[in-house]
Amino acid sequence: MRILAADIGTGTQDILLFDSEKEMENSLLMVMPSPTQVIAEKVMEATQTGKDIVFTGTIMGGGPSGRAVKAHLQAGFLVYATERAALTIHDNLEKVKAFGVRIVSEEEAKELTASGSAVEIVMRDFDPEAVSKALSGFGVTVPEKLAVAVQDHGNAPDKSNRVYRFELFREFIEKGGELECFVYMAEEIPPAFTRMKAQADSLLKTTLRAEGAPEIKAVFMDTGPAAIFGALTDPVARQPSIVVNIGNGHTLGALVLENRITALFEHHSSRMNPEKLQDYIIRLADGSLGFDEVFEDGGHGAYIKEATGFSSVRSVVVTGPKRGMLEKLPEKEIRPEILEKLHFAAPFGSMMLSGCFGLLAGFFKKYPETSIKLINP
Structure with missing residues (x-):
């Protein structure tokens, strides 16, 4: 059995090809530029060559690509986008228009591209064709079992997406906070998760499969919980545990008790420092870290359903590409x-793949007939 897991972040997209007939450590892996970084590079190239652009495709992660779009507009060039692609910039299309982006139909986008009036840039978080092309050079094919994680703030056109993201987190933690609360088959994705749903729809329409090939089995997660549950596959994670993923874009910390997330905070990594992070870790466990404090500092927020007190925490597990904030x-x-x-997690020897291992654990939850135990008690 083979499963392709892809964790789509702000800086990188981390890809793991799991094969049950091999040791986990012999799995094939790639750490590549994130899709939003790739899009940003294409936009900057258009800016440098003085060309207008038209975005097609679907909603995907922003950040670097959004900043590149603003720079392109400020340089005096035009930006067109179909409605689905424009949602990458903001959930409220009126605000997208206010930025200076011109919304066009799918047909108008094709005409702009065909006439050479604008360079087409296709928006998409996970591109199985690109992954297949990369692997095919080594004689490796993409399997029909897939697990994909993207960070989804939820569709919030009229409110802060940071607030809405934590409203969703609160709902999932109140439901129990177990892994299964955070992992979905395509048909189970909540309507609010428009980015996740877009990737599922796109993925399941892929042309990668040959005619008559087995039906695709796929699961989807948010990158934050995927990293938390992935880090729990490392034996250093002894519960109750504080698990912190310091990513390129976001830092997320969770209190985990009996494989349940009972408390959570999330901030932007660029606004964190060692002193603040250590304070957050202790106060999350003690139950004294509030939503307003984190939000007003520019972060996403915090929610605490059940605190154990830091003295009861057995391990503080840190992972993610920016873990040097504490490690160094x-x-x-x-x-x-x-x-x-304090422990620095590297599940199965691969620190950058914590999210992928969380995705694998989620896949095994949704498809128990394939189940392999990964998470440690």
Whole structure:
């Protein structure tokens, strides 16, 4: 049995090809530029060559690509976008128009491209054709079992998507906070998760499969919970545990008790520092970290359903590409109560693939006939 897991982040897209007939450590893996970084590069190239652009495709992650679009407009060039692609910039299309983006129909987009009036840039978070092309050079094919994670703030055209994201997190934690609360088959994706739904729709229409090939089995997750549950596959994660994923774009910390997320905070990694992070870790476990404090500092927020007290936490597990925020500190700069419990997770020897291992665990939950135990008690 083979499963392709793809964790789509702000800086990188991390891809794991799991094969049940091999040791996990012998799985094939790739850490490549994230789709939004690739889009940003294409936009910057159009800016440098003085060309207008037209976005087609569907909603995907923003950040770097959004900043490149603003720079393109400020340089005096035109930006067109179909409605689905424009949602990448903002859930409210009137705000997209206010930025200076011109909304066009699918037919108008084709005409702009065909006439050479604008360079077409296709928006899409996960591109199985590109992955297939990369693997085919090594004689490897993409399997029909797939697991994909994207960060989805939820569709919130009239309110802060940071607020709405934590409304959704609160709902999932109140439902129990187990892994199965955060993983979906395509037909189970909540309507609010428009980015996740767009990737599912796109993926299941893929032309990769040959005629008569087995039906695709796929699951989808948000990148945050995927990284948390993935880090729990490392034996260093002894529960109750605080698990922190310091990603290129976001830092997410969770209190995990009996494989349940009972408390959570999320901030932008660029606004975090070692002192703030250590304070958040302790206060999340103690139950004193509030939503307003994190939100007003520019973060997404915090929600605590059940706190254990930091003294009851057995391990503080840190993963993610920016984990050097703590890993590179001299010991004297790490609070003693954290230092004695601090571990840097590298599940199956691959720190960058924590999200992929969370996706695998989610796949096994949804398809129990394939189940392999990954998460440690």
